[in-house]
Amino acid sequence: MRTTEIGQQMRRERTFAGLDSLELPISERPTWARRLWGSAWPQLAAIGLVLVAWQLVVISGWRPAWVLPGPLAVLPRLVDELRNDLPAAILTTLRRATLGFTLALAIGSFIGLAIVRWRLLRTAVGSLLTGLQTMPSIAWFPLAILLFGLSEGAIMFVIVLGAAPSVANGLVHGIDHIPRILLRAGRVLGARGIDRYRFVVLPAALPSFVGGMKQAWAFAWRSLMAGELLVIIAQQPSLGVTLQLQRELSDAEGLLATMIVVLAIGIVIDLLVFGTLERRIRERRGLIETAA
Amino acid sequence: MTAMAARPSLTVVEPVVAKPAIEVHGVHKAYGPRGSHVLALSGISLTVERGTFACLVGASGCGKSTLLGLLAKLEKPQLGRVKARGRVSLIFQEAALFPWLTAAQNIELALRLAGVPSREWSDRSADLLRLVHLDGFGDRRPHELSGGMRQRTALARALAQGADILLMDEPFGAVDAMTRDLLHDELEAIWSASGMTVLFVTHDVREAVRLGDRVVILTSRPGRVAEEVQIDLPRPRPIGDPAVAELTERITNRLREEVMRHADD
Numbered sequence: 001m002r003t004t005e006i007g008q009q010m011r012r013e014r015t016f017a018g019l020d021s022l023e024l025p026i027s028e029r030p031t032w033a034r035r036l037w038g039s040a041w042p043q044l045a046a047i048g049l050v051l052v053a054w055q056l057v058v059i060s061g062w063r064p065a066w067v068l069p070g071p072l073a074v075l076p077r078l079v080d081e082l083r084n085d086l087p088a089a090i091l092t093t094l095r096r097a098t099l100g101f102t103l104a105l106a107i108g109s110f111i112g113l114a115i116v117r118w119r120l121l122r123t124a125v126g127s128l129l130t131g132l133q134t135m136p137s138i139a140w141f142p143l144a145i146l147l148f149g150l151s152e153g154a155i156m157f158v159i160v161l162g163a164a165p166s167v168a169n170g171l172v173h174g175i176d177h178i179p180r181i182l183l184r185a186g187r188v189l190g191a192r193g194i195d196r197y198r199f200v201v202l203p204a205a206l207p208s209f210v211g212g213m214k215q216a217w218a219f220a221w222r223s224l225m226a227g228e229l230l231v232i233i234a235q236q237p238s239l240g241v242t243l244q245l246q247r248e249l250s251d252a253e254g255l256l257a258t259m260i261v262v263l264a265i266g267i268v269i270d271l272l273v274f275g276t277l278e279r280r281i282r283e284r285r286g287l288i289e290t291a292a
Numbered sequence: 293m294t295a296m297a298a299r300p301s302l303t304v305v306e307p308v309v310a311k312p313a314i315e316v317h318g319v320h321k322a323y324g325p326r327g328s329h330v331l332a333l334s335g336i337s338l339t340v341e342r343g344t345f346a347c348l349v350g351a352s353g354c355g356k357s358t359l360l361g362l363l364a365k366l367e368k369p370q371l372g373r374v375k376a377r378g379r380v381s382l383i384f385q386e387a388a389l390f391p392w393l394t395a396a397q398n399i400e401l402a403l404r405l406a407g408v409p410s411r412e413w414s415d416r417s418a419d420l421l422r423l424v425h426l427d428g429f430g431d432r433r434p435h436e437l438s439g440g441m442r443q444r445t446a447l448a449r450a451l452a453q454g455a456d457i458l459l460m461d462e463p464f465g466a467v468d469a470m471t472r473d474l475l476h477d478e479l480e481a482i483w484s485a486s487g488m489t490v491l492f493v494t495h496d497v498r499e500a501v502r503l504g505d506r507v508v509i510l511t512s513r514p515g516r517v518a519e520e521v522q523i524d525l526p527r528p529r530p531i532g533d534p535a536v537a538e539l540t541e542r543i544t545n546r547l548r549e550e551v552m553r554h555a556d557d
Contacts, residue, residue: 013425019440019470020438023439184366184382185384187365188380189453199401200390281392284392284433286433
């Protein structure tokens with residue numbers, strides 16, 4: 001009797017193990033290098049194509065070379081600038097970007113949570129928040145300069161106004177679209193008050209929140225560039241000031257080199273920081289296939 | 293309150309006048325706006341004694357899920373009394389595991405929210421995973437598990453809460469037949485070792501007869517108790533057993549009568 005019982009138990013366990021191994025989703029992960037190369041080569045090819053097109057326009061003689069120099073002139077100049085003055089300018093600009101983005105993140109998160117908590121607030125400012133995003137950030141600058149003078153304060157003010165709504169929207173959208181069953185599961189587990197937010201609501205809203213952050217970064221970067229062109233602070237070389245100076249000196253080569261840096265920083269942070277973060281989160285939750 | 297280990301294991305010595313684990317009395321619950329609302333439950337009354345495995349069967353619209361929601365305090369009744377004595381846990385139709393946590397972390401979160409000290413989390417979750425035959429799968433995320441494995445993780449998570457009352461809402465509805473048979477065996481073993489009270493909702497009558505001490509048949513729209521059937525067959529009950537088949541048929545016929553009443557709705 002006893003032995004048959006043990007035998008049955010073992011059979012049951014073996015059946016479980018068999019079913020489990022048969023039913024497990026098979027996931028094939030391409031190696032890290034392979035995946036990187038898979039997305040890198042089309043992008044590199046596209047960049048190459050753009051450079052060729054650019055050079056062709058220059059060769060066509062549409063504009064004189066001192067107004068529109070080709071990549072063969074600009075790229076060496078870029079390398080040269082990166083060895084000299086540009087790093088200091090990049091550093092100033094990145095410091096402002098980090099500070100402004102962090103401020104926008106904090107304020108946007110606070111506003112987003114407040115909107116989720118108080119229904120009245122949502123009715124009052126919910127749609128206004130989306131409307132605020134359509135306001136071109138550059139239109140805020142005259143007011144910002146009146147309020148804060150030609151200072152970093154003015155730039156921060158506009159960055160926050162441009163980027164915080166995206167952060168708030170991402171958070172609100174994320175919380176609104178949490179599957180009901182997860183919220184119910186959280187309540188059954190006894191997650192109440194702060195715990196409810198910490199263990200259920202915020203993790204569940206994270207993908208959308210990161211999406212909002214990504215968009216906020218784009219807004220922040222644009223606002224910052226506009227700000228640096230308008231709000232010129234003495235003794236503080238920044239990318240914006242460099243651009244302005246190069247235009248005044250009709251230094252087209254330098255101008256294009258600086259522009260490439262502006263573009264590159266924006267893309268690198270968008271793709272490498274937020275893009276990677278977003279993809280990681282989605283992969284971990286099984287929201288996208290891992291295999292390309 | 294928190295310690296699952298403190299619960300008496302096999303020999304449950306209860307006073308003769310122990311109060312029922314679940315008492316539902318004259319409960320009404322309607323959804324939708326006044327005037328055009330749908331009555332989910334209408335004056336339903338139900339008592340489940342401590343340690344009983346009770347199954348609720350009924351066609352769609354009998355308010356089974358609503359009743360469980362009321363017992364788990366996810367919703368409030370509009371009329372009547374709902375009383376669940378003890379810690380309640382609810383297992384849903386689809387495993388409501390948190391997708392951002394691994395299987396083990398899901399269980400650990402339940403332990404943490406139940407107030408279990410942090411040094412015990414990893415041991416306890418490993419034990420629970422072993423109990424549901426998932427040792428070695430703790431690091432997987434829910435989407436990397438099969439449906440049956442997810443449901444077993446959900447069961448382990450519910451056990452981690454140290455629940456006295458386990459509510460199950462068609463938990464094996466989306467699981468294939470072979471896995472379901474195994475899960476029945478497992479659930480029965482865990483239940484009889486723990487002394488928990490189980491209220492198990494299903495539309496599969498055979499499943500109800502396989503598992504329940506009692507099968508409660510509900511009417512549909514609005515939900516009321518139509519009949520209760522005591523199942524006194526020895527456990528474990530093979531699903532092919534003639535006595536199981538006979539009871540299944542009887543209850544199915546009763547249920548069919550209920551459904552036919554709505555043919556002209």
